[in-house]
Amino acid sequence: MIAIENVSKTFTLHNQGAAVIKVMQDAQLHVEPGECVALTGASGAGKSTLMRMIYGNYLAASGRIFVGDTDVAQADPRQILDLRRHTLGYVSQFLRVVPRVPTLNVVADPLLSTGTTEAEALQTAGDLLARLNIPERLWMLSPTTFSGGEQQRVNIARGFAYPYPALLLDEPTASLDATNRDTVLTLIEEAKARGAAILGIFHDTAARDRICDRVVDVTCFTPGAQSVPA
């Protein structure tokens, strides 16, 4: 479902002496449907960079990144938008929403944009929020004022509202208490069971052992070289 071939990434900082930072070289990775793969490596090794390249958020310098039949490294914005709507979900560590939109609508949003009826979308959103222990009295409020853990759970509910065939999870269990952590892991297991290909970053080793089939260390994709032209 997700296939990465010979991917490299460099950042060129034009306003800081045109420093060229090579962050990744020859990355190779496959995730099959129903499989959960964890990315590991020290902070700064390029875990999030790789996830962002798969999501089309960062441009790959070379190589191919297939999600389904789409090569994200070559696709038009329109194709990537379509991929994100129907195929590829992403749960980031940060919640980014239009201010003043109620939490229930924030979670229902991915369903509404794929043509689900409003009643059905709000129903699914409500079910997910209830499972993740967001009290119903908060549903009509904007999540921008919520606590860190609550925002994290709203973000997860939003990521799991639509049954994406491929999912990227960036530390989904960080800042959660034991009960909610367990709910999130169950959600991930359910997604695996329906055949979703999942790629995630989990610093929580117990969680990683429970749900991940394989571990890929991104350190082996690091070029380790940094050059600043004179």
Place this chain on the structure above:
Amino acid sequence: MTPLLQVENIAKFYGPRIGCTDVTFDLYPGEVMGIVGESGSGKSTLLNCLAGHLPPDRGAVKFDTRTDGLRDTVTMSEPERRMLGRTDWAFVHQHARDGLRMNVSAGGNVGERLMAVGARHYGDIRSTATDWLGRVEIDADRIDDRPTAFSGGMQQRLQIARNLVTGPRLVFMDEPTGGLDVSVQARLLDLLRGLVREMGLSAIIVTHDLAVVRLLADRLMVMKSGHVVENGLTDQVLDDPQHAYTQLLVSSVLQV
């Protein structure tokens, strides 16, 4: 799917100076494109060329018309272009007073566009106007007030209602949230996003507010000195900018 708008090599010069040049892109139905850049970078010149307010010196702006398919709006006759301007196109000005009739009631402002496309039944016009005032969160009992009696944010929402009442397929917006306080701006953003989804609108939004484009636009075009220096998916351009100018632009945003 065919593009709704195909822009090919648009250029506009002010004497020896460049307004904008070599602008080429396709816009598909339901897509929202943002254009950002500093003042004087040619954003508004480009928008005005696209919307038929300024004749470009070069290039074509092809629009997928309902009846005849793709037509170059630069070379079509003035009456045809005006017809588009009051049916399938809408233009939201930065200053609401440029897009409203300030001496006509709020209801009249909305109703005028309906009458321009043939609506004649006063009762129907008034009820459609009331419905639209509601959608942009203006109380129905303000329908007979003139826009001069409205606050800046209300005027801007009234301008949006006036523009969208005829169900356009393409909306041009020039700094639609500029000059509004942030709480009004947030409400307007939410409103615009909802309308884009419900009506399947395509939109081209000129702004210098990167936070606004991140939330509203699917795609982003960055302009500098009349040239497009970068273009792509909004979050990709903002999170992994490739051009020196875009990197400067993104790194200059103040964090709240």
